[in-house]
Amino acid sequence: MSKASEQVITVQHLVKRYGDFVAVNDVSFSIKEGEIFGIIGPNGAGKTTAVECISGLRVPDSGSISISGLSPQKERNRIREFLGVQLQESSMPPRLKVGEAVELFASFYPNPVDPDGLLETLGIKNVKNSIFKKLSGGQKQKLSIALALVGNPKIAILDELTTGLDPEARRETWALIESVRDHGVTVILVTHFMDEAERLCDRLALINHGKLAVLDTPEAIAALAGGNRVRFVPSQPVDDKTLYGISGVVEVDRKERYITVTGTGDLAASVINSLARIGVHVSDIEARRGNLDDAFVKLTKDDASGASGGVQR
Amino acid sequence: MTSVPSESKEKESRGHFSELLKVEGKLALREPTGIGMGIGAPIIFVVIFGLIGIASPGNVANTNYTVLDLYVPVIMVFVFILLGVALLPVTLVKYREMGWLRRVSVTPVPPSRLLAAQLIVNLALAVAAVLIVIFGSELIFGAALDVGILYFVLSLVLSIAVIFSLGLVVAALAPSQSVTTALTGGLTFLLLFLSGLWIPPATVDGPLATIMYYSPSGAAVQALLSSVFNTAPPYTAIVTMAAYTVVFAFLAIRYFRWE
Numbered sequence: 166m167s168k169a170s171e172q173v174i175t176v177q178h179l180v181k182r183y184g185d186f187v188a189v190n191d192v193s194f195s196i197k198e199g200e201i202f203g204i205i206g207p208n209g210a211g212k213t214t215a216v217e218c219i220s221g222l223r224v225p226d227s228g229s230i231s232i233s234g235l236s237p238q239k240e241r242n243r244i245r246e247f248l249g250v251q252l253q254e255s256s257m258p259p260r261l262k263v264g265e266a267v268e269l270f271a272s273f274y275p276n277p278v279d280p281d282g283l284l285e286t287l288g289i290k291n292v293k294n295s296i297f298k299k300l301s302g303g304q305k306q307k308l309s310i311a312l313a314l315v316g317n318p319k320i321a322i323l324d325e326l327t328t329g330l331d332p333e334a335r336r337e338t339w340a341l342i343e344s345v346r347d348h349g350v351t352v353i354l355v356t357h358f359m360d361e362a363e364r365l366c367d368r369l370a371l372i373n374h375g376k377l378a379v380l381d382t383p384e385a386i387a388a389l390a391g392g393n394r395v396r397f398v399p400s401q402p403v404d405d406k407t408l409y410g411i412s413g414v415v416e417v418d419r420k421e422r423y424i425t426v427t428g429t430g431d432l433a434a435s436v437i438n439s440l441a442r443i444g445v446h447v448s449d450i451e452a453r454r455g456n457l458d459d460a461f462v463k464l465t466k467d468d469a470s471g472a473s474g475g476v477q478r
Numbered sequence: 479m480t481s482v483p484s485e486s487k488e489k490e491s492r493g494h495f496s497e498l499l500k501v502e503g504k505l506a507l508r509e510p511t512g513i514g515m516g517i518g519a520p521i522i523f524v525v526i527f528g529l530i531g532i533a534s535p536g537n538v539a540n541t542n543y544t545v546l547d548l549y550v551p552v553i554m555v556f557v558f559i560l561l562g563v564a565l566l567p568v569t570l571v572k573y574r575e576m577g578w579l580r581r582v583s584v585t586p587v588p589p590s591r592l593l594a595a596q597l598i599v600n601l602a603l604a605v606a607a608v609l610i611v612i613f614g615s616e617l618i619f620g621a622a623l624d625v626g627i628l629y630f631v632l633s634l635v636l637s638i639a640v641i642f643s644l645g646l647v648v649a650a651l652a653p654s655q656s657v658t659t660a661l662t663g664g665l666t667f668l669l670l671f672l673s674g675l676w677i678p679p680a681t682v683d684g685p686l687a688t689i690m691y692y693s694p695s696g697a698a699v700q701a702l703l704s705s706v707f708n709t710a711p712p713y714t715a716i717v718t719m720a721a722y723t724v725v726f727a728f729l730a731i732r733y734f735r736w737e
Contacts, residue, residue: 222584252584269494269498273494273585
């Protein structure tokens with residue numbers, strides 16, 4: 166029984182307004198069972214609002230959301246039993262102990278995981294008897310992840326998963342999320358860290374000014390940025406025609422004595438070899454692979470100048 | 479929260495409710511304010527007014543009561559005001575502001591259960607205070623109380639209901655923690671004054687007496703005073719408290735926000 170490609174969440178034409186401000190404007194996507202689905206976008210783009218509608222915290226103005234065939238607004242109680250949510254900027258009573266919080270939340274769910282094991286996996290078992298206000302930022306974040314996962318959810322919504330964690334803890338958390346996914350949990354990850362999105366997500370939705378700007382795999386989105394780039398100084402002038410003739414070159418840009426070409430494939434090698442054949446040597450070479458960061462900047466900038474009706478917050 | 483839970487859900491919900499109560503109880507023990515107000519304050523006040531009673535024995539002018547007799551209901555109402563108006567709304571608004579109510583609301587458990595647990599813990603403190611006041615003044619300072627259980631339970635339930643529901647109105651309407659602290663501070667002082675903490679109502683005449691009599695805390699003191707001497711509480715006090723409770727409860731439920 167292969168259910169790997171079954172759609173577990175479907176969002177259609179979702180619209181959410183706060184007064185005159187359109188936070189989410191006609192966003193549609195669907196999420197497959199067992200994937201890590203990333204939602205990225207600049208601050209105030211509407212990412213959090215979108216997942217708050219999915220988790221039933223907010224009621225959409227129009228559009229529809231279906232989670233395993235249930236509506237988060239009408240059947241929220243049934244959904245909550247298999248939905249784990251980590252909220253951005255959520256705190257807890259200052260004198261509540263880590264162990265108490267996790268055990269309390271375990272009691273809320275029909276089939277919770279073992280609280281101790283979860284704390285162990287997250288590396289916060291040593292602070293089980295510490296009260297919340299004594300925890301470090303990273304420990305608080307890990308506790309918040311623990312509360313999202315203790316109910317043994319089928320779907321986990323994680324908003325700003327690794328904010329406040331140090332690099333090592335981030336890597337550990339990523340590994341944890343991957344293992345959660347490997348156990349068949351569908352994960353929605355809201356993030357503004359491109360390395361996180363690139364590393365973890367099977368597919369990404371980029372939301373900008375409340376609109377869905379692009380939806381694809383991280384690799385495909387990275388390629389949208391124009392892909393790879395090589396900057397060099399030629400030993401003698403080269404005209405654009407020659408440069409565009411080199412295989413893989415899509416764009417040529419000149420600045421003082423530097424030439425920058427962007428394109429696909431092993432760009433540095435083909436530029437060096439092709440120019441060597443016509444007797445031009447290159448020096449001062451700098452090559453960069455296109456990444457999600459570039460794509461993010463490019464896509465969000467394009468859209469801002471594209472007057473999409475979004476309001477700047 | 480309009481869902482009708484199935485029978486199996488009902489069973490689970492009792493399991494998590496006892497967990498919630500346990501956690502809220504532990505938090506109350508770790509936070510010295512609640513214990514200080516519920517347990518410490520009545521002890522201190524019984525001792526103070528007991529000693530005053532020893533220093534000036536006999537009945538207070540124009541009344542059939544000793545100083546301690548008159549202050550037994552006032553101390554109870556004083557503790558209800560501390561717990562229900564000075565403390566409860568601040569805790570609830572804190573929970574709301576820190577996103578705790580919201581956090582609970584994305585679990586299968588409705589956040590109203592958290593509120594209920596918080597209320598029960600405060601009610602338990604209120605009951606503890608009542609026992610301290612009754613037994614402390616009787617056993618240590620020899621107050622000649624004659625508690626009429628039915629009258630007393632009726633007066634007690636209404637007194638706590640009217641004061642706590644007023645606290646919940648503040649929790650519902652106050653936009654932030656700082657506003658809550660300011661509001662509850664003013665209200666606490668006003669209610670304490672009207673309860674007769676500084677001037678016993680029995681010694682007041684004129685319009686002030688009427689205002690005190692028909693205030694939530696003043697009515698509570700009247701009803702409790704009658705019932706600890708096994709007299710039917712004045713029906714005006716009962717009706718006054720019931721009416722306030724209905725209005726306050728309506729406002730609190732109508733305007734309460736979870737986030």
